[in-house]
Amino acid sequence: MRLLVVEDNRNLVSNLFEYFEARGYTLDSAPDGPTGLHLAMNHEYDAVVLDWMLPRLDGREVLRRLRESGSGVPVLMLTARDELPDKIAGFRAGADDYLTKPFDLPELEVRLEALVARAAGRGHSRVLQVADLKLDLATLGASRGGRELHLYPACRKLLEVLMRASPAAVTRERLEHALWGDSPPDGNMLRSHIYELRRSVDGAHAVKLIHTLPRVGYRLAAMTEPADTHEPASDPDNG
Structure with a gap:
């Protein structure tokens, strides 16, 4: 599985790479919104892990532009915002799932597996x-x-x-x-x-x-x- 991680927290990115690469995943990362959007629109990924608070372009705007481009790549929004209005805003922007910080890496992995499986299932009839x-x-x-x-x-x-x-x-x-x-x-x-x-x-x-x-x-x-x-x-x- 190939993942794109759009996150400006270097320690978190390092932890994600260490965890997922040990399980056979391939990862790319972007430290800000414009870079993440460019990678997501120009490369094929099975899923995107997208932080809400990003430099230069926040995650919700990245997601909105990504969906406007026609991309259907599964996106899991990762954020410290845990209020219901924030979650609703994330889903309305086009997120497929929403996980609040702090989180356990095995839970993130399971959620991503579920997103990719659902996308693959839809793909046969899309x-x-x-x-x-x-x-x-x-x-x-x-x-x-x-x-x-x-x-x-x-x-x-x-x-x-x-x-x-x-x-x-x-x-x-x-x-x-x-x-x-x-x-x-x-x-x-x-x-x-x-x-x-x-x-x-x-x-x-x-x-x-x-x-x-x-x-x-x-x-x-x-x-x-x-x-x-x-x-x-x-x-x-x-x-």
């Missing part, structure tokens, strides 16, 4: 679908009309975010954050990825699913009325 477009979150396979789609990782991530939000619109900023976190590249990289995704998903299909919303972003939905789904490369407002 299929997003919009019209005849499907994305299997367990296998990462995508298809439309029963025909397999070959997607680059960036396009697959964009597709997941758009399908999770469907039929609502997704802003450019949110899509850029899903791909690059807080450091999106200059230029029209997002537009290029959307172009590739649109070519794979819509292609020659009569019903287009990916729609550009000028000055807003994009939407993935089966629309019954004609819509402007293609964007001129020279128009920055349609990117």
